[in-house]
Amino acid sequence: MGKSSGEGRYIKGTSLGEGTYGIVFKATDRQTGRTVAVKKIRLGKYKEGVNVTALREIKLLKELRDPNIIELIDVYPHKRNLHLVFEFMESDLEAVIRDRNIVLSAGDIKSYMQMTLKGLAHCHKKWVLHRDMKPNNLLIAADGQLKLADFGLARIFGSPDRRFTHQVFARWYRAPELLFGSKQYGAGVDVWAAACIFAELMLRRPFLQGSSDIDQLGKIFAAFGTPRESQWPDMTALPDYVEYQFCPAPPLRSLFPMATEDCLDLLSRMFAFDPNVRITSQQALEHRYFSSEPAPTKPYLLRRPPPRPEGPPKPSELISPGGPVVLSPMSKAVRLSAMPGGDVHSFGRVDREAGKEPGSAGPQGETPFTASRIPMSIDATQLIRPTLNSADRSHLKRKLDMDLLSNQD
Amino acid sequence: MAANFWASSHCKKLLDADEVGHVLPADQERGLTPEDVKLIKIHLSTYIKLLAQNTKVRQRVVATAIAYFRRVYTRKSFSEFDPRLVAPTCLYLASKAEESTVQAKLLVFYMKKILSEEKGFRYEIKDVLEMEMRLLEALDFYLVIYHPYRPLIQLLQDAGLTDIIQTVWSIVNDSYRTDLILMYPPFMIALGCIYIACVIKDKETRGWFEELRVDMYVIKNIAMEILDFYENYRNIPEERINAAMAKLPQRS
Numbered sequence: 228m229g230k231s232s233g234e235g236r237y238i239k240g241t242s243l244g245e246g247t248y249g250i251v252f253k254a255t256d257r258q259t260g261r262t263v264a265v266k267k268i269r270l271g272k273y274k275e276g277v278n279v280t281a282l283r284e285i286k287l288l289k290e291l292r293d294p295n296i297i298e299l300i301d302v303y304p305h306k307r308n309l310h311l312v313f314e315f316m317e318s319d320l321e322a323v324i325r326d327r328n329i330v331l332s333a334g335d336i337k338s339y340m341q342m343t344l345k346g347l348a349h350c351h352k353k354w355v356l357h358r359d360m361k362p363n364n365l366l367i368a369a370d371g372q373l374k375l376a377d378f379g380l381a382r383i384f385g386s387p388d389r390r391f392t393h394q395v396f397a398r399w400y401r402a403p404e405l406l407f408g409s410k411q412y413g414a415g416v417d418v419w420a421a422a423c424i425f426a427e428l429m430l431r432r433p434f435l436q437g438s439s440d441i442d443q444l445g446k447i448f449a450a451f452g453t454p455r456e457s458q459w460p461d462m463t464a465l466p467d468y469v470e471y472q473f474c475p476a477p478p479l480r481s482l483f484p485m486a487t488e489d490c491l492d493l494l495s496r497m498f499a500f501d502p503n504v505r506i507t508s509q510q511a512l513e514h515r516y517f518s519s520e521p522a523p524t525k526p527y528l529l530r531r532p533p534p535r536p537e538g539p540p541k542p543s544e545l546i547s548p549g550g551p552v553v554l555s556p557m558s559k560a561v562r563l564s565a566m567p568g569g570d571v572h573s574f575g576r577v578d579r580e581a582g583k584e585p586g587s588a589g590p591q592g593e594t595p596f597t598a599s600r601i602p603m604s605i606d607a608t609q610l611i612r613p614t615l616n617s618a619d620r621s622h623l624k625r626k627l628d629m630d631l632l633s634n635q636d
Numbered sequence: 637m638a639a640n641f642w643a644s645s646h647c648k649k650l651l652d653a654d655e656v657g658h659v660l661p662a663d664q665e666r667g668l669t670p671e672d673v674k675l676i677k678i679h680l681s682t683y684i685k686l687l688a689q690n691t692k693v694r695q696r697v698v699a700t701a702i703a704y705f706r707r708v709y710t711r712k713s714f715s716e717f718d719p720r721l722v723a724p725t726c727l728y729l730a731s732k733a734e735e736s737t738v739q740a741k742l743l744v745f746y747m748k749k750i751l752s753e754e755k756g757f758r759y760e761i762k763d764v765l766e767m768e769m770r771l772l773e774a775l776d777f778y779l780v781i782y783h784p785y786r787p788l789i790q791l792l793q794d795a796g797l798t799d800i801i802q803t804v805w806s807i808v809n810d811s812y813r814t815d816l817i818l819m820y821p822p823f824m825i826a827l828g829c830i831y832i833a834c835v836i837k838d839k840e841t842r843g844w845f846e847e848l849r850v851d852m853y854v855i856k857n858i859a860m861e862i863l864d865f866y867e868n869y870r871n872i873p874e875e876r877i878n879a880a881m882a883k884l885p886q887r888s
Contacts, residue, residue: 274740276765277772279732286733286779290645302777304769354640 295346316366338523342373348508360420371526408467415502422497452476489516662713672880701730787823828858
């Protein structure tokens with residue numbers, strides 16, 4: 228943290244957007260001259276003080292410091308509002324993947340994956356599960372560095388304004404053990420999501436686009452074959468386990484015809500069904516894929532989407548689903564992410580979203596992705612998800628407390 | 637968990653003995669002595685525990701709250717930050733940080749119930765919420781605290797001493813009546829508590845301690861600090877506490 232902190236340190240710029248829990252401004256840090264994104268956390272109902280999800284993000288980001296994790300530069304209260312100051316990020320990986328003008332070479336993909344896994348390995352080393360890995364949470368700085376963002380912004384038991392959450396969106400990155408209701412998952416869930424991102428970088432579209440949890444598992448098994456008991460011994464013991472019709476695995480090569488042997492080997496290890504067998508983020512970084520030809524592209528040489536004109540983005544563009552983060556040992560972490568929940572979280576990258584305003588829509592505004600995203604925001608997904616009533620909630624909460632109790636350190 | 641602790645802000649922020657327990661200038665002016673400061677901290681740590689029992693939060697939340705409380709007073713004076721408000725607010729903040737939020741309304745209800753007779757404890761929800769923000773600043777927004785409980789279990793299993801877990805657990809709870817959590821890594825505090833329990837329960841553990849290759853001098857220091865609490869502060873006469881509390885600025 229800098230020597231001084233607080234309102235006087237920043238020259239406020241344009242508004243970058245507004246979310247459910249605050250407004251984001253672009254600003255300049257007088258001390259360093261850096262461009263920053265200031266997120267003003269509105270006090271909700273005045274009766275419960277500082278927003279718990281904001282507190283969770285502060286708590287975790289104060290412990291994490293890594294070139295591939297978004298930097299929380301400063302936090303200060305002003306007029307009873309808490310302000311979070313982040314480094315300003317120009318773009319995100321989703322924009323890169325969707326931009327048809329950008330050609331992603333094998334070296335580019337390797338570079339993005341290396342940065343993603345480095346950030347993830349840092350989290351895992353500190354026992355933090357990100358639990359919301361997806362391309363639009365991987366922000367890209369002006370120097371090309373990719374950084375993990377959006378820590379702990381989703382709420383544990385779902386937010387009241389659920390119609391704004393894109394539950395489906397996170398589902399595409401959800402590991403099979405989560406879909407089977409595992410309560411004792413670990414860092415493997417982040418590795419699975421990273422593997423989905425890896426595949427998405429090659430395919431230039433989300434790899435496994437399930438329309439429900441059941442369908443998601445169906446898509447996974449169609450791609451990798453229905454797992455046999457020998458591949459994943461604990462599978463049948465999982466709470467929500469259902470038997471799927473056996474489906475043989477097509478050769479991985481047929482799904483990724485352009486990939487090298489090393490690339491497919493790493494991908495298959497990251498997509499291992501059994502979380503105990505799945506490669507860790509650190510092991511993945513040491514995989515020969517990263518040392519074989521071609522070398523990863525230097526971050527500053529990576530092509531980025533053109534900067535977008537500034538202006539307030541459409542509210543619908545600011546929404547993204549969330550997954551809470553726990554700071555607990557991976558082996559014992561409780562299951563939280565399957566609950567509907569989310570929050571608007573946007574800092575630097577909302578600037579990019581501004582371009583999606585009607586009238587200024589660039590080529591990206593027309594991409595199939597944007598089009599497919601709109602229907603997903605409607606309530607269809609909420610209908611599939613059971614709503615938690617207060618009895619369920621207190622039951623879950625009790626269970627959670629018990630789990631955490633046995634985890635005390 | 638140890639590897640985790642070494643990389644944490646808690647570890648980097650560990651303090652030396654001369655950085656805790658000192659009396660800040662503003663408090664000196666009010667006539668507070670190091671002894672008064674010690675008594676006030678013990679008294680308010682007990683208050684936090686009482687509130688926690690009433691609001692039914694986990695032990696871990698209590699431990700984190702007391703750690704926040706003690707950390708705040710290494711840099712802020714009692715004159716500037718009224719401990720009678722800071723203590724419950726620490727519990728409030730810790731309950732959020734440890735993911736088992738206590739409603740401010742409930743907390744204030746028990747604040748009034750427990751110490752209604754005592755002067756200076758009359759605070760409202762808005763006071764707690766205002767203090768929460770000041771507290772966050774005073775803590776420089778560092779909220780992650782590690783505790784001796786987890787290493788304790790691992791160590792006792794390793795030593796084959798799981799039969800004395802209850803005794804050691806209570807000693808660890810009592811260690812929060814001191815500033816030890818600000819000064820030593822949690823596993824060292826756990827070892828200090830195991831050391832005391834072994835002495836009380838007459839367990840032969842010298843060989844096990846030697847194999848650990850830890851600085852026994854430090855372990856003994858920790859144990860001495862806890863024993864000092866047991867000998868001199870376990871039952872503090874009320875007059876002594878009242879005398880110390882009377883030196884705090886009185887609220888109208």
